[in-house]
Amino acid sequence: MTDAELYHLLKVKYGFDEFRPGQLAVISQLLAGEDVLAVLPTGTGKSLIYQLVGTVMPGLVVVVSPLISLMQDQVARLNYQGEKQVAALTSQLDYGTKQRLLTNLSALKFLFVSPEMLNQETVQAALQQVPLALLVIDEAHCISTWGPDFRPDYRALGEMRQQLGAPRTLMLTATATEQVRQDILTQLRVPNAQQICYSVDRPNIYLGVQSLTDEAAKREALQRLVTTVSGPAIVYFTSKRQTDLIAEWLQSTTDLRVAAYHAGLSAEDRFKIQQQFMAGQLDVICATSAFGMGINKADIRVVIHYHLPTTLADYVQEIGRAGRDSQPALAVILYVPGDENLVRSLNDLTAATPNEIARDQQRFEHQLPPTTAVSEVLQFYWQRGVPVETVTDLFGQRQRTKERELNVLMNYVNTPTCRRAVMLAYFDEKAPSHTDTCCQLPGDALPLSALGLAVPIDVPAEPSVTWTQLLAQLFLPNF
Amino acid sequence: MLADYVLLLFSTTPRRAKGVFNVLRGRRTVSTLFAGLTANCLELLDSWHGVDLETLMAVVATLEADQLLVSTTEGSWQLTLAGQKRQQQLQTTLYQPQAFQAFQTIDVRRFERVSQLALQVISEGAHAEKRYYPVTSDPGVQATVKQWLRSSRQPMTVLGKRLYETLNDFLTTLDSDLATIFVMGLTGYQLPGRTDQQLAEQFDRQPLEIWMIRKDLMCQWVLWIQQHQTEPLWPLLAPLIQATAISQSAWQTYQTFLQQPDVQVIARQRKLKLSTVREHLLETAILMPDFPFERLLSSAVVTQLTTIFQEQSDVASWQFQQAQDQLPELDFFWFRLFQIMRCRQEVSA
Numbered sequence: 001m002t003d004a005e006l007y008h009l010l011k012v013k014y015g016f017d018e019f020r021p022g023q024l025a026v027i028s029q030l031l032a033g034e035d036v037l038a039v040l041p042t043g044t045g046k047s048l049i050y051q052l053v054g055t056v057m058p059g060l061v062v063v064v065s066p067l068i069s070l071m072q073d074q075v076a077r078l079n080y081q082g083e084k085q086v087a088a089l090t091s092q093l094d095y096g097t098k099q100r101l102l103t104n105l106s107a108l109k110f111l112f113v114s115p116e117m118l119n120q121e122t123v124q125a126a127l128q129q130v131p132l133a134l135l136v137i138d139e140a141h142c143i144s145t146w147g148p149d150f151r152p153d154y155r156a157l158g159e160m161r162q163q164l165g166a167p168r169t170l171m172l173t174a175t176a177t178e179q180v181r182q183d184i185l186t187q188l189r190v191p192n193a194q195q196i197c198y199s200v201d202r203p204n205i206y207l208g209v210q211s212l213t214d215e216a217a218k219r220e221a222l223q224r225l226v227t228t229v230s231g232p233a234i235v236y237f238t239s240k241r242q243t244d245l246i247a248e249w250l251q252s253t254t255d256l257r258v259a260a261y262h263a264g265l266s267a268e269d270r271f272k273i274q275q276q277f278m279a280g281q282l283d284v285i286c287a288t289s290a291f292g293m294g295i296n297k298a299d300i301r302v303v304i305h306y307h308l309p310t311t312l313a314d315y316v317q318e319i320g321r322a323g324r325d326s327q328p329a330l331a332v333i334l335y336v337p338g339d340e341n342l343v344r345s346l347n348d349l350t351a352a353t354p355n356e357i358a359r360d361q362q363r364f365e366h367q368l369p370p371t372t373a374v375s376e377v378l379q380f381y382w383q384r385g386v387p388v389e390t391v392t393d394l395f396g397q398r399q400r401t402k403e404r405e406l407n408v409l410m411n412y413v414n415t416p417t418c419r420r421a422v423m424l425a426y427f428d429e430k431a432p433s434h435t436d437t438c439c440q441l442p443g444d445a446l447p448l449s450a451l452g453l454a455v456p457i458d459v460p461a462e463p464s465v466t467w468t469q470l471l472a473q474l475f476l477p478n479f
Numbered sequence: 480m481l482a483d484y485v486l487l488l489f490s491t492t493p494r495r496a497k498g499v500f501n502v503l504r505g506r507r508t509v510s511t512l513f514a515g516l517t518a519n520c521l522e523l524l525d526s527w528h529g530v531d532l533e534t535l536m537a538v539v540a541t542l543e544a545d546q547l548l549v550s551t552t553e554g555s556w557q558l559t560l561a562g563q564k565r566q567q568q569l570q571t572t573l574y575q576p577q578a579f580q581a582f583q584t585i586d587v588r589r590f591e592r593v594s595q596l597a598l599q600v601i602s603e604g605a606h607a608e609k610r611y612y613p614v615t616s617d618p619g620v621q622a623t624v625k626q627w628l629r630s631s632r633q634p635m636t637v638l639g640k641r642l643y644e645t646l647n648d649f650l651t652t653l654d655s656d657l658a659t660i661f662v663m664g665l666t667g668y669q670l671p672g673r674t675d676q677q678l679a680e681q682f683d684r685q686p687l688e689i690w691m692i693r694k695d696l697m698c699q700w701v702l703w704i705q706q707h708q709t710e711p712l713w714p715l716l717a718p719l720i721q722a723t724a725i726s727q728s729a730w731q732t733y734q735t736f737l738q739q740p741d742v743q744v745i746a747r748q749r750k751l752k753l754s755t756v757r758e759h760l761l762e763t764a765i766l767m768p769d770f771p772f773e774r775l776l777s778s779a780v781v782t783q784l785t786t787i788f789q790e791q792s793d794v795a796s797w798q799f800q801q802a803q804d805q806l807p808e809l810d811f812f813w814f815r816l817f818q819i820m821r822c823r824q825e826v827s828a
């Protein structure tokens with residue numbers, strides 16, 4: 001297929017004139033029969049790549065994705081773009097629906113699936129019956145123990161890929177160091193895959209860090225930011241409880257329309273909040289960072305971290321939601337000395353001492369069920385017969401990785417020099433030279449006017465409508 | 480707030496908390512159903528589906544610590560004087576569901592999900608909007624709605640107008656705040672719909688109360704559609720309605736029983752264990768308003784048991800041991816059946 005034909009397809013099917021950076025290169029390689037590892041910054045329309053390849057190539061596109069909520073959002077997004085033959089195979093489906101889906105795979109074009117689900121024999125068997133156009137590993141960095149987001153179930157993907165007849169494979173990630181990239185290729189057993197890497201830098205996002213003395217000062221700083229800087233805004237938190245509390249506090253102390261967004265919400269409420277945000281009916285969303293948000297809102301102006309992100313790689317992903325329209329945007333970390341201990345205690349939740357590991361192996365030997373989150377993870381290794389020593393090494397190595405990642409992050413937070421340079425150096429990239437609209441050095445005020453972000457959110461007065469009027473708006477087009 | 484709704488489930492006589500909660504959570508074992516019969520809460524069967532039992536038991540512990548409930552026997556609680564006062568107060572201030580009995584025989588939750596998508600599709604379609612995010616990506620729900628649209632063979636604008644009229648007819652039967660909550664929760668063209676939290680703020684209630692209201696309105700709507708079978712959504716509801724709350728297998732056993740009452744013969748005919756046949760019959764006896772007890776219980780057994788328990792008016796507290804002491808040959812099945820019969824007579828008396 002020629003480039004001209006691809007451009008034509010892009011226009012007809014998606015209404016775009018231009019590919020975004022990296023899209024065309026990845027698509028061309030895939031169509032030429034190559035496996036591809038693509039490192040593309042968030043907001044570059046990664047799903048368009050496999051959508052377009054799926055349109056051109058016969059067979060099913062299988063997308064492996066780590067989060068159910070993310071999968072459901074992706075299905076909704078593809079539906080939105082007019083793709084009807086899309087489904088997510090998740091543990092939330094009832095038995096009958098799952099069976100019907102598996103027996104009718106040939107009627108589908110796109111199937112989203114978690115690695116655990118893909119590992120099930122019935123799913124494997126059903127997939128072996130249909131031709132595959134493409135296997136997509138989304139968030140591919142999860143496969144690497146060198147990376148901070150390691151997921152043990154991703155470890156089995158290499159073997160599963162072989163069982164599926166080694167289909168053409170696209171590995172997608174937004175951030176990966178050289179070491180993580182190598183590990184992805186080794187684990188998935190695709191040593192000859194083409195690597196297409198684009199800079200993680202998003203030059204239109206100003207990088208700020210505000211150091212504050214205590215929690216009260218942090219709250220005030222947050223309130224000042226959301227009431228003086230242009231919106232819409234996302235504020236990230238580590239805990240669900242804090243997310244709810246601060247959302248309620250902002251809602252009651254400002255005129256802004258604020259909502260909390262986290263895994264504790266029902267699917268229905270999550271959907272409604274996303275759609276309200278997209279429709280401009282919400283100004284600020286307070287969200288837990290651990291919880292994926294599949295929306296693609298181009299005009300988010302501000303991303304604030306009320307708590308530290310877990311790693312610098314996560315940070316790059318999370319601020320990547322801002323400024324997808326290429327207009328200036330702002331990313332700010334609100335930091336109180338000692339905040340890093342919260343990250344440390346989260347890391348400890350998934351840690352285990354050599355003693356605990358040995359004891360858990362005994363538990364497995366006695367055929368007792370896993371009791372903790374850590375023993376769920378260990379279970380994965382015991383089931384595959386991995387020896388205790390190897391697992392102990394692996395866990396020790398993971399702990400060191402996490403401590404190293406935290407140091408990298410704190411280095412970014414505390415640096416007296418250009419933050420963008422620190423960030424890019426971590427991904428083995430060079431930064432452009434520092435300017436006034438690049439990042440916030442210690443003592444700098446936020447250059448809101450220079451960024452064009454000094455016009456605060458103007459909340460429109462809400463007209464009061466009766467239920468009969470609303471009902472008419474919903475169902476009568478000429479109302 | 481959950482504590483308030485839990486308190487409403489208790490009375491001045493002892494109730495088995497686990498049994499009552501399991502009725503609400505939709506467990507259909509005979510012992511749970513029997514607990515529901517004695518606590519007179521069977522009509523709430525399955526209405527709190529998905530609520531965690533441990534959470535509810537923790538709430539009971541809190542209510543006990545606050546001296547609103549008191550435990551009389553292990554596993555049973557009843558209202559204290561303060562609890563009674565509080566309950567009376569809640570009965571006037573807290574929203575009281577009206578139509579939760581719909582959960583017994585109708586898959587209301589499924590209809591909620593299906594109708595949500597159906598209304599969205601029609602609302603978007605009536606405005607000729609093709610690009611929108613569907614409220615659910617569940618392939619089963621999507622397929623059901625697609626099928627319904629195809630077989631209705633009407634243009635979207637016509638369906639939109641009909642839905643407007645049918646909803647308008649239903650909602651005018653409600654209090655206007657309730658109608659507003661119902662409509663504001665809907666998702667459609669340019670209206671994503673309000674979350675429970677947002678509705679709670681707007682109506683100055685707790686999110687859980689809004690949750691109860693919206694569940695109840697869904698039940699009321701379902702019952703309304705059942706009465707108006709020419710309405711466009713009836714085909715989506717019809718397959719979700721069961722004739723009875725009794726499970727299908729128990730119902731079949733009961734049909735066999737009607738032909739001849741010997742449980743041994745039924746077991747052979749239905750290829751079931753004797754104990755299963757008895758469970759089926761007990762389930763039917765609990766859930767069927769006019770179960771023919773006299774065809775199973777011999778008048779001799781009835782007389783004997785009546786004599787044994789004549790001094791004890793609280794049927795729920797009868798102990799099998801007491802009957803067995805005097806009738807060593809008696810099977811638990813007959814005791815329980817007799818107990819169910821007396822409970823029914825009490826309720827109807």
Ligand SMILES: [Zn+2]
Pocket residue numbers: 417418419420421433434435438439440
């Ligand atoms: Zn800089």
